[in-house]
Structure formats: structure tokens, C-alpha cells
Amino acid sequence: MEGKKNFQLSRRTLLKDTAIGAAGVSAMSLPGLASAKASSAAGKKAAQASTANIRDFAMIKAFYRNYPSSLAAVRAKLNRPLTLSEKILYTHLYDPKNIQEYKRGASYAEFRPDRAGTHDIGGPMAILQFMTSGRDRIALPAAMVCDHLVTANAGARKDILFADQFNKETYDFLRDVSRRYGFDFWPAGSGICHQVFLENYDFPGGMMLVTDSHTPTACGLGMLAIGVGGADLVDALMGTEWELKMPKLIGVKLTGHLQGWASPKDVILKLAGILSTKGGTNCVIEYFGDGADTLSATGKATIGNMGAEVGSTSSVFPYDSHMKSYLQATGRAAVASLADGVAKDLHADPEVLAHPEKFFDRVVEINLSELTPYINGPLSPDAAMPIDKVGETVKSKGLPQNIEVALVGSCTNSSYEDFTRAASIARQCLDKGVKIKTPLIVVPGSVRIRETLKRDGILQTFEKLNATVMTTACGPCIGQWKRHIGDPSQKNTIIESFNRNFAGRNDGNKKTQAFLASPEMVVAMAIEGDMGFNPLKNTVTGANGASFKLAAPTGEELPKKGFATNVKGCVIPDFKKIEIKVSPNAERIRLLTPFAAWDGKDFVDLPLLIKAKGKCTTDHISPGGKWLPYRGNIDRISDNLLERAVNAFNGRSQSVWNVVNKDYETPAKTARLYKNKGIHSVIVGDDNYGEGSSREHAAMEPRYLNVSVVLAKSLARIHESNLKKQGILALTFVNPKDYDKIREKDRISVLGLKELAPGKTVTVVCKHEDGTEDRFQAAHSYNEKQLSWFRAGSALNAMKKAA
Numbered sequence: 001m002e003g004k005k006n007f008q009l010s011r012r013t014l015l016k017d018t019a020i021g022a023a024g025v026s027a028m029s030l031p032g033l034a035s036a037k038a039s040s041a042a043g044k045k046a047a048q049a050s051t052a053n054i055r056d057f058a059m060i061k062a063f064y065r066n067y068p069s070s071l072a073a074v075r076a077k078l079n080r081p082l083t084l085s086e087k088i089l090y091t092h093l094y095d096p097k098n099i100q101e102y103k104r105g106a107s108y109a110e111f112r113p114d115r116a117g118t119h120d121i122g123g124p125m126a127i128l129q130f131m132t133s134g135r136d137r138i139a140l141p142a143a144m145v146c147d148h149l150v151t152a153n154a155g156a157r158k159d160i161l162f163a164d165q166f167n168k169e170t171y172d173f174l175r176d177v178s179r180r181y182g183f184d185f186w187p188a189g190s191g192i193c194h195q196v197f198l199e200n201y202d203f204p205g206g207m208m209l210v211t212d213s214h215t216p217t218a219c220g221l222g223m224l225a226i227g228v229g230g231a232d233l234v235d236a237l238m239g240t241e242w243e244l245k246m247p248k249l250i251g252v253k254l255t256g257h258l259q260g261w262a263s264p265k266d267v268i269l270k271l272a273g274i275l276s277t278k279g280g281t282n283c284v285i286e287y288f289g290d291g292a293d294t295l296s297a298t299g300k301a302t303i304g305n306m307g308a309e310v311g312s313t314s315s316v317f318p319y320d321s322h323m324k325s326y327l328q329a330t331g332r333a334a335v336a337s338l339a340d341g342v343a344k345d346l347h348a349d350p351e352v353l354a355h356p357e358k359f360f361d362r363v364v365e366i367n368l369s370e371l372t373p374y375i376n377g378p379l380s381p382d383a384a385m386p387i388d389k390v391g392e393t394v395k396s397k398g399l400p401q402n403i404e405v406a407l408v409g410s411c412t413n414s415s416y417e418d419f420t421r422a423a424s425i426a427r428q429c430l431d432k433g434v435k436i437k438t439p440l441i442v443v444p445g446s447v448r449i450r451e452t453l454k455r456d457g458i459l460q461t462f463e464k465l466n467a468t469v470m471t472t473a474c475g476p477c478i479g480q481w482k483r484h485i486g487d488p489s490q491k492n493t494i495i496e497s498f499n500r501n502f503a504g505r506n507d508g509n510k511k512t513q514a515f516l517a518s519p520e521m522v523v524a525m526a527i528e529g530d531m532g533f534n535p536l537k538n539t540v541t542g543a544n545g546a547s548f549k550l551a552a553p554t555g556e557e558l559p560k561k562g563f564a565t566n567v568k569g570c571v572i573p574d575f576k577k578i579e580i581k582v583s584p585n586a587e588r589i590r591l592l593t594p595f596a597a598w599d600g601k602d603f604v605d606l607p608l609l610i611k612a613k614g615k616c617t618t619d620h621i622s623p624g625g626k627w628l629p630y631r632g633n634i635d636r637i638s639d640n641l642l643e644r645a646v647n648a649f650n651g652r653s654q655s656v657w658n659v660v661n662k663d664y665e666t667p668a669k670t671a672r673l674y675k676n677k678g679i680h681s682v683i684v685g686d687d688n689y690g691e692g693s694s695r696e697h698a699a700m701e702p703r704y705l706n707v708s709v710v711l712a713k714s715l716a717r718i719h720e721s722n723l724k725k726q727g728i729l730a731l732t733f734v735n736p737k738d739y740d741k742i743r744e745k746d747r748i749s750v751l752g753l754k755e756l757a758p759g760k761t762v763t764v765v766c767k768h769e770d771g772t773e774d775r776f777q778a779a780h781s782y783n784e785k786q787l788s789w790f791r792a793g794s795a796l797n798a799m800k801k802a803a
Contacts, residue, residue, distance in 0.1 A: 059114065064205075068342060068345070081348075081352050084347055085286045087348075092224075095241075105248040108244065113140065115206065116138070116142035117142055117197055117208065118230075119144070121628050123144050124632025129230055136181075138237040140236060143183060143184040145186040145196050146187055146188040147191065150189070150474070151480045152443070152480060163189075173589050175187075179571070180576065180580060181237075183573060184573065189473065189569075191472045192410070192472065195446040197225075204346050205223070207223070208225040213692065214305045214306075214499060216304040220298055221327065225314060240799065248284075249362075253288055253366070255367050264299030265374075266374045270371065273374070273376070275382070276310065280313075288352075289353075297323045298417055298557075299417065301415070305411060309381035311691060326558065329562065373387045376515065377514055380615065388537070390534070391533070401532050404485055404493060407506075408497050409445060409470075410445065410496070413497040417556060421518075421554065421555035422519035422522070423462065425524050427461055428550055430464055432540075432548060434527060434543070439467075444469070451567050476506050488507075492511060495514075499516070503644070504625075587633065588629055590634060594797055595704075597793040602753050606708060607681050611742055612645045615691070617690070618695045618719060619644065620642070621690065634704050638668060641705060642656075643667070671707065681707050681708070682748045684711050684712065686712065688713075690712075696726070699719065711732070727793045731762065733779075738774075741774040747767040
């Protein structure tokens with residue numbers, strides 16, 4: 001291990017090692033931080049010499065040792081060709097003796113993941129729930145990454161200084177529980193969790209759960225990684241069975257080879273347009289074909305990351321030489337060697353590849369050679385536009401054409417390849433003396449990437465264009481952006497290489513129209529600052545007045561000199577049984593009190609809290625931004641309940657009918673008044689209610705404020721699971737048109753709950769203000785185990801009761 005002096009020097013934006021010193025445990029470099037030198041070959045040789053820096057290598061080694069026999073047992077039972085998704089899912093069944101043919105999209109199965117992870121806004125609530133179990137330590141390897149609570153404001157160094165002070169209560173809590181229960185702890189400034197996992201923990205064929213919807217980034221290394229809520233994560237942390245509806249399978253056949261301006265980001269931007277934000281719900285997207293083998297590991301990771309935007313459970317790519325090269329470059333050649341030993345079964349079976357239509361529920365084919373750049377938006381990640389349609393579409397919709405800010409990086413596009421391709425466009429501007437018209441913000445995804453880019457002069461290229469380099473954290477992607485550019489009272493346009501563009505997502509301003517594109521396209525569009533500019537066809541003007549056309553971007557898949565080695569950050573737990581102190585007056589962290597069990601009665605004459613109209617994501621139900629620091633305090637965070645949801649009856653946010661006050665109030669104030677008076681209520685949602693991030697707060701907050709039922713046209717997968725886990729009755733209209741029967745001042749009853757059973761509908765009665773009523777049926781997807789959660793008041797209650 002390198003000395004403390006070098007550690008302090010290398011962390012830079014982490015500044016003083018306050019978290020390390022307070023923890024009283026060792027800070028360690030992890031894979032590639034001290035082994036990938038001089039060249040890929042040299043890095044490979046160094047990594048092969050030792051596996052000491054590969055975290056949890058014994059677990060990984062055991063996985064590959066057991067994988068052939070586990071898969072053989074699956075084959076013997078199912079007796080048919082298998083997709084790669086099925087190989088990973090079935091070899092991770094909780095009870096390997098209970099292998100059976102699960103019906104996709106219908107049957108629930110129980111799994112045992114290999115790894116787990118969380119971050120500083122998903123972590124507090126997950127840990128608070130885990131602490132109620134009384135367990136001494138977590139049951140599987142897991143990491144905690146502080147990446148969400150750093151506000152992008154003045155630049156990397158100043159922002160980390162502020163974050164360390166402003167978030168001290170949360171960071172101290174997470175540092176202590178990590179040490180006590182067994183999480184690898186990554187302090188603020190270490191990187192965005194998905195990049196940290198990709199660089200240090202992910203491995204081909206494994207299964208991982210993380211409290212973030214963009215967890216499938218791990219598919220860049222052939223891992224089946226799934227975003228979950230905190231209560232789901234607790235199942236894994238406790239070593240108990242984790243339940244998932246066996247997903248349907250969407251096969252995406254990639255042919256050809258990316259040309260010119262087209263990038264891996266354009267693959268998922270195009271696919272989002274094909275599938276829509278709900279087209280992947282309860283599905284794993286499995287990529288295959290010769291085209292898949294041409295994409296870099298980090299390019300695959302970008303595609304998997306944004307698979308969350310189509311609602312998919314996860315995404316997966318087959319193991320290939322690009323993954324092997326990335327593992328070698330990040331100090332994990334020994335893992336690559338183990339994967340090589342089972343490589344043929346880290347792919348779909350030949351019969352599947354020959355006749356994919358027989359084995360997938362849906363097949364989409366994309367010819368990479370014909371793919372053109374896309375720009376998606378605004379307000380929805382599936383609003384896909386080929387570059388030659390962007391200008392006319394923006395103009396026809398009356399959207400601002402002037403681009404106020406351009407942002408490059410984030411967890412979606414933070415690879416060396418991404419930044420070198422974007423830098424190749426930036427260098428053309430510098431060489432020709434072009435002054436770009438849009439301010440540029442650069443967000444590297446990890447310390448390793450940032451230090452490598454700095455060493456190789458790539459960050460300096462952006463800085464010469466007056467770009468602001470933010471710290472290695474989520475920042476502007478999730479609403480943690482203190483924006484100084486533009487007039488917030490005016491509708492405005494920004495362009496970014498991030499993954500999600502819901503209203504208010506980036507800067508908290510609903511008037512911001514955000515567009516998604518590849519990093520190189522973001523830089524190119526920033527040159528003219530006009531959404532009507534097409535860099536593939538139009539010209540730009542240099543300092544000498546001569547016009548020229550931008551050359552297509554070029555980049556490097558991996559750094560020729562290897563990744564930077566002067567980087568550390570991880571704090572390894574020692575499991576010391578330190579006391580976890582939480583002040584009763586703490587603003588950020590509050591210990592949990594179990595929710596009350598169901599009283600055994602029907603829900604009768606409950607008021608409607610809100611009938612949400614149109615898109616109602618988890619960002620609408622529990623917004624981020626200023627609220628993120630309070631994710632560990634259920635009482636405080638509940639003040640944002642449904643803040644951005646649109647009331648179907650008046651088209652407004654923050655305005656719902658309060659049956660007590662007989663007036664319009666915010667949803668949070670209304671629900672809190674109901675709670676104080678012992679009144680339960682109902683939320684009615686539109687299509688794909690709860691799409692977006694995995695934040696369980698969107699389920700915990702309504703539960704805390706006495707919402708008993710969520711009834712929607714359809715429910716997003718993670719949100720439905722979170723509702724069930726927290727004891728809210730999650731229902732869907734049998735006939736979606738019945739949504740129109742619900743009136744603002746209705747009293748709603750849900751009848752037949754004593755007879756609630758798998759596959760059986762319930763009766764909903766809406767008593768209208770004029771004395772009339774409507775009756776209709778509502779469906780649910782509960783199985784017997786999940787019904788026990790509802791009856792006990794939550795999954796944790798049921799688990800403790802059964803223990």
C-alpha cells in the first residue's frame with residue numbers, strides 16, 4: 001500500500017483524508033490503481049503477478065469454479081437451448097435444487113446475487129432498514145459510494161470542500177455503518193457508483209443488485225446487474241432470498257460496425273425510440289450478433305446504463321475480447337482468465353443465435369453500419385430524433401433553438417473513449433481558432449478517469465475552451481446542479497451526454513428543455529449553440545474567416561499508457577462493533593419505526609390524494625435536488641411528496657383538493673394533515689406510473705403519510721416492487737378507461753381484501769359528490785409471499801415475524 005503522503009496528493013478533490021482518519025481503518029487502492037502501467041501488455045503482466053488488489057477475488061474464483069456444474073444442472077432440468085440472460089438468472093436461483101421452468105413475465109423466482117451496492121442517497125434508508133433486522137454484518141460483498149450529494153457549483157475542489165462540510169452528518173453515518181456492517185466505503189469525490197463498480201467490482205456472468213436504476217451499466221463487463229429499492233437490497237444484505245418476476249427477454253441483434261459520428265450512445269438512443277419508456281418493463285434486453293463484438297466494454301456499459309430509460313429490468317452483453325482488455329487494463333487480468341475458462345457459456349447458445357425469434361419474446365435488429373447520430377428529447381428519453389431531423393423538429397415544436405449549456409460526462413458517458421472522441425472535436429475548434437458559443441461543463445465519472453485524462457492532456461483540451469470541470473459525482477445529472485447560466489424564468493434548452501431528461505431533472509427548473517446525445521455530439525452542438533446545427537452537414541467558421549466541416553470524431557478505447565496509478569480511495573471495513581449514533585434531532589438521519597400492519601378490513605371511503613395526469617416518474621413523486629440530503633429522514637423528505645405530479649383536474653402541480661380544509665393544498669401538506677387526523681388516502685396514476693429511478697422514497701413517503709392504495713393504468717417495475725415492499729396496495733385498472741371515472745372529490749373504497757389472492761381482482765367503488773357511484777375491477781400482481789408483506793404492513797415486518 002502506498003504511503004499517506006501519496007494518498008493525499010492523489011485524491012486531490014477529496015482533499016484531506018478526514019473520512020479515512022475518522023474511520024480508523026485502511027484506505028486501499030483497488031484493481032488497476034497500482035498495476036496497469038506503461039502499456040496494456042505491461043498492465044496485464046503486472047496484474048497477473050498478483051490478485052491481492054482484486055477485491056473479493058475468492059468469491060469471484062468460487063463463482064467461476066462452480067459455474068459449469070451449476071449450468072449443467074440447469075440444462076439437465078430445462079433441456080433446451082438457453083439465452084445468456086437465462087444462464088445467469090437460473091444459475092443464481094436461491095435454491096439451486098428448485099430449478100423449474102419459470103414463466104416469463106408471470107412467475108416469481110427467488111435469487112441469490114453475488115454482489116450488492118448503494119450510494120449516499122439510496123444507502124441511508126437501506127441501511128436504516130437493515131439495522132432493524134438485528135444482523136451483525138452484511139451477508140455478501142457490497143460497496144457504498146458517496147456520489148449523489150455533491151452539488152455541482154463552483155468546480156471540483158470547492159465543491160468537495162463544501163460537500164464534506166454540508167453532508168458531514170450523512171457521510172459520518174455511512175462511514176460508520178460501512179465499517180461496522182461490512183461495506184467498502186468510497187468517500188465523496190471517488191467517483192460515480194456505476195463507474196466505480198465497473199472499474200473495480202463487476203465481472204462477467206455475475207449478478208449484482210444496487211439501489212439505482214442505472215445499475216445495468218455493469219453489462220459492459222457481461223454482468224447482469226439490476227436496480228432495486230432499499231428494501232429489496234436488504235434481502236440480499238441479509239442473505240435471504242431476493243424475489244423477482246422472471247423477466248421477459250428482448251433480443252437486440254447488432255450487425256455491422258459503427259461509422260463516423262455514430263457512437264454506442266446512439267444505439268440506445270435509437271432503441272429508446274423503438275421501445276418507448278415502458279417498452280422494456282419487466283424485460284431483460286440481451287444484445288448479440290457480430291455488431292456487439294465490435295463495441296468497447298465501456299460502450300456496452302453506456303448502452304446498458306440507458307436501458308433503464310426504457311424500463312428494462314437489466315441489460316446484458318456476451319463476454320468478448322473488449323471486456324477482457326478492459327479487465328486487464330483495470331488490473332483484473334486474473335478475472336479475465338477465469339472468464340476465458342467458461343467463455344462459451346458467457347454467450348447465448350448457438351441455437352439461440354441461429355433462430356433468436358424462437359427464444360426471445362421480441363427481437364429488434366440494428367445495423368450499426370447504417371446508424372446515424374441521434375438527439376433525444378426534450379422531457380423524455382425516448383423522444384428520439386436522427387440528427388438530420390432535429391432542427392426542423394425543434395422549430396416545429398416552438399422550442400428554444402439556442403443552447404444555453406452543454407454538459408459532457410456523467411455515469412453514462414465517462415469512459416476514456418468517450419472523452420477522447422469528444423476531445424477530438426474540441427481540438428478541431430482550438431486548431432482553427434473557433435470560439436464555441438455554448439458554455440461547456442465536463443463531469444468525469446471517476447477519479448481514475450479524471451487523473452488519466454489530466455495526465456494525457458485531455459482535460460486541458462476542454463479547459464482551453466473555457467470548460468468548467470466538475471468533481472467526479474452525479475451533480476447536474478440528478479438535480480445537484482447550482483446553475484448560474486441563463487434566466488430560470490424563461491424556457492431554455494440544454495444538451496447533455498447524460499441519461500435522463502425529465503422536467504426539472506438537471507437544474508430543478510421545469511422550463512429547461514434537456515436533450516440527450518453522445519459526448520462528441522454535445523461538444524459539436526455547443527460550437528454553434530443552435531439546435532438547428534447539423535455537424536455532419538453544416539460548416540463552422542474559423543478565426544481566419546474560412547468555413548470548414550468538422551471531421552468525424554476519433555478516440556482511443558483504452559489509454560495507451562494505461563490508467564493513472566496515483567489514485568486511491570476505498571476504505572476497507574474491519575467489522576468493529578462500534579456504536580452507531582443517531583441523534584434524535586438529526587436533520588439527515590432518523591431511525592425508522594415499523595409501519596402498522598393491515599387491520600384486516602376493506603379500505604372504505606378513502607379520499608383521493610391526487611389523480612396524476614400523464615408522466616409521473618419517481619422524480620415527480622419524490623424530487624431530488626434540494627431534497628437529496630434528507631433521504632435518510634423519512635419525516636423530512638416526505639415534505640416533497642408528489643411535488644411535481646400534475647393534478648388531472650386542474651393541470652397544476654402542488655394543488656390538490658383537501659377534504660378537511662375544503663380548499664387546494666400541496667399534496668404533502670394534505671397528506672400530512674390526513675395522517676395527523678388518522679385518515680388514509682388513495683393515489684391514482686396514469687400509464688407507467690413510477691417510471692425512472694429506483695428511489696424507494698417514492699413509495700415510503702406516501703406510506704409514511706397514510707396512503708394505503710396506489711391505483712394506476714400501469715406501474716413501472718421497480719416502483720411496483722417498492723410499493724409492495726412498503727405495504728401499500730399496488731393495483732392496476734383492469735380496464736384503463738376506468739381511470740376517467742374517478743372524480744376529484746370522490747370517496748374511494750377497495751373491497752374484497754379479506755379474499756385477496758394471487759390472480760384475483762378486487763372491486764373499486766367511487767362514490768361521487770352528486771350521490772352517484774361507479775364500480776369497476778382492479779388487478780394486482782401479488783403472489784402469496786407478497787401478500788404476507790401487505791398484511792404485515794411491510795416486507796421487513798413480515799420477515800421479522802417469520803424469523
